[in-house]
Amino acid sequence: MVIVHRNPSNARPDVVVRAAQPGDLPVVVALDAEATGLEKSAYWKERFAWYANGDRGRFFLIAERGTEAVGFIVGEVRAWEFGSPPAGWVFAVNVRKAERLHGLGTILFDAICTRFRKVGVTIVRTMLLKDEQLVMSFFRSMGMMGGPFIQLEKRLDP
Amino acid sequence: MKLQTATRIAIHAVLELAADPGSQISAAQIAERYDISxxxxxxxxxxxGRAGLVEALRGVRGGYRFRGNARRVTLLDIVQLFEEVDSVKGASREPGAHTAEGRALHAVLAEIDDTARAxxxxxxxxxxxxxxxxQPPTSPARGRSAAGASPRR
Incomplete structure (x- = not known):
């Protein structure tokens, strides 16, 4: 399904959000590399295969203006890991640097939340590095708050 | 985490002014709303003002105005003007800090600071x-409504 979004007010007009297609892989790799400085072709190829198999609750969405992909968001419904009832997880969101501050991230986030709701989940989660201030501020601006889980880790000695 | 009084006042003032960036509000109006000196x-x-977050305007209709970017200025920017967020920063000079117990405690407190800062x-x-x-409106018996006290929101 393709939805044409015309809000929020600062958004550039006529942004289409649609499911990712195999032909989007190079653009997604490039957008991710632009943001992270790392080109992870193999990783994204594997992710495309995972999300393209049509499983209910998996979403890889592309924001497109005209014929140009300008952003993407990836997420899926996960259930009972860490004791959690089904919840939508956002694993990645990215908007081309030159296209930021026009509400595209909001459009993508709203689009995946709509799809999460349609498959019956009422919570959306994400996880990110504490020092990723820009991305964390974005998710905060979407109304996300600290949740009931806390991430712990330990360095494994050789 | 408990903020110092000056920090809380600053956050209240910035929120009050940023809620309607086009208007000027007097210190007396803000003080009355939040019941502060x-x-x-x-x-x-x-x-x-020195930090460039608010601007004082003189004249009959003078007052204060928010002059930051509400989408960029963070709570940390304000808090740091009034207090130290990293409470363990100077902890190495505290008694016992050099012991294994002191260092272990430091690691735990640093984790808390990291989360607060983030x-x-x-x-x-x-x-x-x-x-x-x-926020849901507070009951009139308990004080002014967070939403209702200011007609601008």
Whole structure:
């Protein structure tokens, strides 16, 4: 399904959000590399295969203006890991640097939340590095708050 | 985490002014709304002014105006003007800090500081205003409504 979004007010007009297609892989790799400085072709190829198999609750969405992909968001419904009832997880969101501050991230986030709701989940989660201030501020601006889980880790000695 | 009084006053003042950036609000109006001392508020506003977050306007209709970018200024930016967020920063000089127990305690407290810093640095004034708007109104018996006290929200 393709939805044409015309809000929020600062958004550039006529942004289409649609499911990712195999032909989007190079653009997604490039957008991710632009943001992270790392080109992870193999990783994204594997992710495309995972999300393209049509499983209910998996979403890889592309924001497109005209014929140009300008952003993407990836997420899926996960259930009972860490004791959690089904919840939508956002694993990645990215908007081309030159296209930021026009509400595209909001459009993508709203689009995946709509799809999460349609498959019956009422919570959306994400996880990110504490020092990723820009991305964390974005998710905060979407109304996300600290949740009931806390991430712990330990360095494994050789 | 408990914020110092000056920090809380500063956050209240910034939120009040940023909620309607086009208007000028007097210190007396802000002080009355939050039930705080005008003198204390005036000192806080001077600090905010020096940091470029608010602007004092003179004249009959003078007052204060928010002049930051609500989508960029974070709670951490304000808190740091008034207090140290990293409480363990100077902890190495405290008694027992050099012991194994002191260092272990330092590691735990540093984790708490990290989380506090990440939280404060990720919440912008715009996000705070959104959170304010989502608060349920308080009952009249307990005081002014968060939403109702200010007709601008």
């Amino acid at each position: 005008v003198n204390h508020l005036a000192k806080v506003l001077r600090t905010l 939280t404060l640095s990720s919440i912008t004034i715009a996000t705070m205003l959104m959170l304010v708007a989502r």
